[in-house]
Amino acid sequence: MNAFTSYVSEQLKAYVYLLIDPRDGEVFYVGKGNGSRVFDHALDALGDEEAASDKLDRIREIHAAGQEVEHQLLRFGLTDRTAFEVEAAAIQLLGMDELTNKVQGHHVWLRGRMTTDVAISILAAPQVPEIKERVILFRIPRLWSPEMSAEELYEATQGWWTLGPRRNGADYAFAVNRGVIREVYRIDSWRQRQRGDRDWEHDIGKSRKRWGFSGEVADELTHYRNTSVRHLFKQGESSPFKYVNC
Incomplete structure (x- = not known):
């Protein structure tokens, strides 16, 4: 599957998703999406081999090993604003060192993880x-x-x-x-x-x-x-x- 139906997309609303490496079960990317956004990364990695990033390279390695990226939804049925907040919290909890995300997410400077x-x-x-x-x-x-x-x-x-x-x-x-x-x-x-x-x-x-x-x-x-x-x-x-x- 590389796309949700329009009905499913409508029911999901905004969501936060995880990309997981099936070889070790590690989450390597956290994102916020609407529609079929969760599937776009794998399509980008396979469709444009010249594009380079840690995320796309990880996806290509998974496909080269004969496996597929595992997609999971962390939360759905959200407003865009709430989805951005959940995304940022998940990225901070998992840690940038463990992920291929380039940015930490929305509002971490003001409302992110702190004592x-x-x-x-x-x-x-x-x-x-x-x-x-x-x-x-x-x-x-x-x-x-x-x-x-x-x-x-x-x-x-x-x-x-x-x-x-x-x-x-x-x-x-x-x-x-x-x-x-x-x-x-x-x-x-x-x-x-x-x-x-x-x-x-x-x-x-x-x-x-x-x-x-x-x-x-x-x-x-x-x-x-x-x-x-x-x-x-x-x-x-x-x-x-x-x-x-x-």
Whole structure:
């Protein structure tokens, strides 16, 4: 079978499906579909041998072994919106490393898998306790999510900023996104942005250079994570950083 009848499609509505490798029983793809979408991947793999992807290569390997892809429906009778949510949850549960999906699905950045502490911080972050250390709060330009790796968060925080000598008075850097502290770093040293650094060409011809710090996660200050510093920024304040106690 490579298509549903119109009657079956109408009854299924939107659905979430799984592609399974019959050789080992592993789910290798999760998708959201309408109509006969669930069957299209195998047809694409066989119909266009020039098309390349991990998913299509896996399907070709299955057919080369004399077997057929197993198709399963995880949920059906859904609205499109609900189907996208189920698809995203299934992808996160199974893990991108185990699947041939290229993307994680809808809304994982805002409503995806996370700890209960992070969920509270997104919906109602408690106000940060009094900051007694010498700190710079950096409002990172990238949208933070629980899916952001430690390396990505550090890169977004450590540079590059238009700072003056006052930076030398800070001992710590806090990564802030949407008013909430997401990580705390100990500042070991500062340096100007140089050729080869991210967006270094933007400094050409400018008198004010941008700075970045080298450091590491400050485990002694983890009590600041997932707390709100919104009250420390005046309404309408647009500066991407703020000095505290320095």
